[in-house]
Amino acid sequence: MQNTSHNTQEKWIPSTCGACFNSCAVKILVKDGKVIDIKGDPSVTSGSRGKICGKGQARIAELYDPNRVRKPLKRTNPKKGVGIDPGWVEISWEEAMDTIVTKMKKIREEDPRQLVIGHFDFNNANFAHAFASAYGTPNGEYFTVSCGNGLHTLFANTVGNYNMEIDLEYCNYIVLWGSQLGHGVNNNPMPAARDMANARRRGAKLVVIDPICGVAAAKADEWIPILPGTDAALALGMINVLINDLGIYDREYLKKCTNSPYLIDATGHYLRDKNSNKPLVWDIADGKAKEFDDPDIKDAAIEGAFTVYDVKCNPSFDLIKKHVKKNYSLERVEKITTVPAKTIARIAKEFGEAAMIGSTINIRGEQLPFRPAAVEFKKGVNAHKNSFFACACLQMLNIIVGSINVPGGALGSNPIGPIDYWTCFKSDDGLLATNAIEIVSGLEGTYSCFKTPYPPSDVTMPQTVGYKELFPVSGYITTITTFVLAYPEKFKLPYKPKMLILSRTNFIASTGEPEETAKALTNMEFILGFAWKINETLEFADIILPEAHDLERYWYFPANLPASFIKFGQGDWHFQICQPVVDAPPGINDWNNTLIDIAERLGILDEFNDRMNIRSGLRMIPELALEPKTKYTVGDIALRMAKMMGSIMGKEVTADTFTEKETHINLGPKTVREAYAGPYVNFEAKVPVYFEHFIDAGKKVEKVTKDGGMGWWDVSHYNPMPEWRPCPAFEEDGKEFDLFLAATKLPLHYHSTSADNAWIDDVSTRNRFDYCAIVNTETAKKKGIKDGDIIAIESRVGKVVGKVKVSELVHPQVVGMFGIGGHWSKGQPIAKGKGININTLVPFDFNMLETLSGQMDTCARVKIYKEAK
């Protein structure tokens, strides 16, 4: 580890970029205690490999920004609200800490659960969550809505971990659906950009389905515009073409590696063996039903109707086959999605043929299935009320051609870790499950928003603001926390949250209508905010403490969560350090260190160390475990974790391990099984096409909510069969609000927190679209709007004003936005007033939230008109 105070010569220091959650390995050139250059680490071959994005480089500018918060601040204006000046005055650290600790002592004596810690300090979650546990509150929460509730859940169910990409090394037919993998945004952007470019060099076809011709669509062989929120319908239409019209589906894979043959009775449940209770399948060869894992199954039926125990039943795949034929004809799908029937049929056929069902490939001596066609999707598909099933319908395209965790196909984010550190396993019903999140988020349950979605968790009336108790089948639950804090009576918490600690989150600008979302903040007695700049949410704080920049602090180790931020598929395992490369200015501290200071003053340091030992796993190695009555820093703990990971992985790690030459722990190449888990695990742990476990989970939720006096809780999404359901916005007639909102992401602004960066702003000001809305030429003509006009965009809950670009690059029924702008806080003077805050237009209405996964819909109907000057 580096001693930053004596860097008088030029020195390259290895660390990890914190510009987004992807954790690229970087080397940072420091001279005289100043950062003068940032580049990707060329030696991290499965990561940045010498590349780094513009946003990552632009962070240099942030270090020298005079608008940084440098002293603790106290609010003098008791009135709190959107755009209301808090009247900050500077106070001493001593006064700030005295106020905070007095308040926290009182709250802890009353009921510690009244404290909520909300943050998106992605890789460091365990510090805040260990602090929360030590304090006695279960409310340590990720505060983010920018992520995928249905999406992460679906991936955990089908690919054995919480993210998914495409094996660009071998894929020949790449479908990016509301996603821009390999185009500077999305997961692992540096390796993905390199691999995507190589795929295009060797002639891979790229099809992009998106309402807006963003970066990926610009590079595609074919851009297919679609109406927002209709993705599931298009996917089911394509599935109908493949199964019923063309007969293109991987029968062998579906029979052996999915629950397609599981027999379903009239109630929708599995037909189970009366003795063993195992799901049954029909063996065509022997003409009888057998347990799903009977080694004597010769030919499992996935089509047809059977009678077992005098009960009529069908294989689950047979139900899906009939379901798509009946409900998703090309004519109907064209009407829903606006994609021409001919295009749907052609793309389905191209995709099915490109998958080369039945083909194999030899990889390092192992013969594996080869399926060089895959569909990839992220927030665009996920951010709708039917979130889980929208994702499941798209995933079904990959599943029916057998393109799951095989070369060329859709790859889970490292479903099997080195030495099986985390891995896939099978449930009693033989379906795929994963322990990755338990390993990654610490061995002490999960106080963060992640949890294992399958097998379903227990259902009880919620005791936490995270409300996970009512989401038995979701793997990632976030936005509901804001609703619970805004309307605590409605959600019947047994206590009322009183104090909020906020860091690295801005949910008021990133959820829905700010005035409504603000209730989550104005309900609090006391808010402590950590800030390097004061954003819109932190304008509601009572005290602000200055927070270090990522270039000035340590992270948890490894800094790249290895289950997500190591290139998927083939490559090396690598564990990175994130360490301070320069000192934070005087009076500025890493917020996690400040939490440890607070723990000391509250007298809960022993509890904190104990929780940290459990969460980090340090307790497993006695000489590394944190000792009672000792105060450690984040850096001390990170180094101990590096030593622990080293000892687990068989590498010696010391304080001097991470140097310019040896920047990271490299464990060498993944095995073939680690790179392509599918052929190794799916014969045992099967991929679901039919979500039978939802039926009973939904019934439990219905009972618990009814008994708990919340009969209004919606359980209508708890169905086993993938389907399209219209967004709440579709229920409006569209006469007045005649257009839909959609957004696309910009590489320079990926994962936001970019708008107040002086360099990024300088480029964005000059880019064609960055701070603008986009409207189709024909639509603009009808409304008398010209390129460059200032227009109003109005939904039934809000209005924003901004500059419009008239273009052919957007669906005619859509107003497109580029990234997220429109910041209004005084603490972000560069960002203030630039661009458009799309979220202002989205209703903060519980009807927008899917109660299966927890995803909030971002689909809103809007009207546009020229704004009078």
Next chain:
Amino acid sequence: MKQRYAMVIDLKLCIGCNSCTMACKAAHGTQPGVFWNKVLEKESGKYPSVTRLFIPVLCNHCRDPLCETVCPTGATYRNEDGLVLVNYVKCIGCKACISACPYEARTYIEKEKYYFPNTPIPYGVNELRGYEGVVQKCTFCVDRLKKGQLPACVEVCPPSCRVFGDLNDPQSEVNRLIRGKSAFQLLPDKGTDPSVYYIR
């Protein structure tokens, strides 16, 4: 001339991410509003059959540079590696070169400016510090080339759509790319013979 440095940019692979724009800024410390490297974009066609193209632009380091021809003081010159450079000591800021350059690659610096008042950001080579009333532009990262490094925009490009090399070496990657595809230069009718080529 020993060598003639040149760049080939594959427009099919450029994703318009502006990593190059930022790398250039970080390497040279250009002041607010000044970009030696930019990414332009061009839209053509009718919905939904449209083309959206990203086009990175920088100084073309022409073999027959119009900027050099018009420079009254000899401040603009071609060095022995084919780079078109500006000697800030000799430059009188007459802006004749700005009018002459058909590629809008040059910027006049009237006053030294920082992104934050009185806060020069301490990055890169401080080649520009203290020069006012002069004209600036891309140098192909001449100082990095001297150290055996690639230009910053080439090194950083995530899809590696930029290739840098010697036009005088028939075996070089740049020559291979120029020969292999329909490479083109910008505004060939200006007779400048740019050293930056594009392929699609």
